[in-house]
Amino acid sequence: MAPRPLRPHRDDVRIALAGLLGGLLLWAVGLGTRPDTDPIVLWSGRWPILLPLAVTAGCELLRRTRPRTGLLVGVAALTLDTLTQGSLATVVMFTDLVYAAVLYSPPAAARRVLWISGALTVLGTVVPFAVWRVPEALLIGAVVGIVAFTPGATGWVVRNHRDAAEAARLRAGQTALLAEIDRVQAVTAERARMARELHDMVANHLSAIAIHSTAALSLDDPDTSKQALGVIRENSVEGLAEMRRLIGILRDSSGDTEPAAAPTLDGLASLVEHARGNGLDVVLDCAHGALPAPVELAAYRIVQESLTNALKHASPGRVTVSLVQHDHALDVRVTSPFGDVRHDGPRAPGSGAGLIGMRERVALLQGTFEAGPGTGTEAGTGAGAGAGAGAGGSTTGPRPTPGGRTWTVRATLPITEGETA
Template sequence: MPVRFLRHPPRVDLLIAVSGLLGGLLLWFLGLSEGKPLFGLPKWLVLVALVVMSGSELLRRRAPLTALAIGTAAVALDLCTGTLVATVVMYTDLVYAAVLYGSPAVARRLPRACEIGTALVTALALVLLRDPGALLIGFAFSVITVAPAWTGVGIRVHRDRAEAARLAAERTALLAELDRREAVGAERARMARELHDMVAGHLSAIAIHSSAALSIGEPEASREALGVIRENSVQGLAEMRRLIGLLREQTKEADEPAPTPTLDGLDALLERARTAVRDDRFSFVLRDERGPGALPAPVELAAYRIVQESLTNAVKHAAPGEVSVALARDDGALVVRVASALGERPGPRAPGAGAGLTGMRERVALLGGALAAGPAAGEETFWEVRAELPVDEEEIR
């Protein structure tokens, strides 16, 4: 016997079975049986049909087809032995339950089978009885089978639609949660890039000059280093205040830094790098061949940050020599190139987290561009960062 038959039936099924059994027994003792037994069968068999039908009700949800098969045999016995209304009513419930809880194939085919059965019973009654009153037999059969079957279809369709709506709502909620998490992750990544790009250069300069101030015993050189440290500290603090202000969505004062840096500030970036490196053998050169056309704000910000991070890396890692920054327009894209001499230092002049190149790649990927960083082609003594940022003319401010 399958395991599902051994489980306790649902409380509703048990209540239906007990109610039907008690109701049928009450009708029996009151003598309210609807007809006379056929084929000489004893009348007490109607009680057997009642008990079997009540037992079938216990399987209406767990094994609806099995319950319907047993119930069909029980109702046939009931009709041949006197007919109790309680048995017939419970059979209509089994037909309803078979459609509602059965497989989709059963739900599609059983109503049609009931209709065909009703037509055959009606035709057979007319042939045997040769009386228009035989139509009442077909009508009664349809009430017992067709009506509960189509009622089950309606309830099942409504239930399936409700379930589909619930699943759609859950899926929508899940997608909304995934979108929220993705948006939060993207915002965290953006904040990390902004924080790194704005502060890393200042902290690198502070680290380099503080090391120089500690290692050089000359008062004048130490005073100069402390001045650079102070300048970079003030600038870094201003950048932090700007970022915090953006996060808090506060209105900026007119004398605060611009909310979005532009390429017009590259000269200041190069000057800051000259001050930070503290080595006369370094030279910083800007070659701006963009032309007079404007750039979309996202492209200009990405280019500014790429130059800023590349100069920070040059201050920390490059060998003495020229550090060149070149900007040009090429086939609908802004090309940013930063080249510096490769050195053989045992380590960087200032510590770093190694997140700068990752941030540059993320910025370029967001714009659908390309980034390459490594030894320059044909000039392995130089390190080059080259970024191509597509320019959409429709986005130009």
């Protein structure tokens, strides 16, 4: 609960001054609530009225800062006022003190004020009627209810409305915060997806361009240079087409460029043929049935990125691509010769984003991913560190075999029943 200010609120000062001036005006014209002949009046005359009036006006200054103290002193002032001719301004200001005590006090104190005022109203109705047995005795309870219980009940209703409005405001703020968090997460996820798509669609062509341009510059053979330039032109045109298709996807519709459909496993044959054209000795073994579109896209991109890494980092030799569909999963395995990049160096620069993208694709499908040096039939278990790829992580050490060392990428993509294409 926020600490209460020590100085009275400016509205409370206005209320106190208005009540005091109103009471002085009533006192000046000689208007009281009881005549001097009333038996309850112990201090007759006009001057005793001013003391409870001034005290009650002073209590109005405490209605927000010290509401309970103001009410207790106000009760004493009202009791004193009942022993004089009385002032209507004093009674009105007392009702405001009851209202403020319920509205601004802590919840427990506000409930006590409301219960006490209600009990006094009942007692003021029942006891006088039981003692005097006249209908007029019921008016005492009515007056007590008007002076005490009605302001308290009004303050309780207003308090509940304020609490409900504050709770609604907090909920709105929390909803806005959660919406902003969701928006940021959605933007981050979309940026990651765009980065994966851009890398997978273009990196293969740019890697081939880098490798063949290096060969064209390093060899003084016109035929070889011409052949390399032909491969460079082919990959440049295809890479430009991939970029245009990606821009079409991002724009949804960009003039005469329609968004391209997501690649499927039916395009693996052309992907492997393209890799062969770039100089890789690739063998494809693909056996699968109907698969969900996300699984096909992830498998295609994993094979595409693995062939790109093999083009950049692998030693001369055969690259094997194998896809096997089991009951509830698709097993993707790409094996390539594992060279000593510490001495030879990669044929094209790498950033490590490829292995990160593959791992993210597999994680989105809640599958498993392994990449590392090993034998041709068993991948090293690791967090995705690649030979020369630059991605951090631990892998099993290279194990020499009669056929040489290999680098294996393996992904297991779960297939959810009822979602096959």
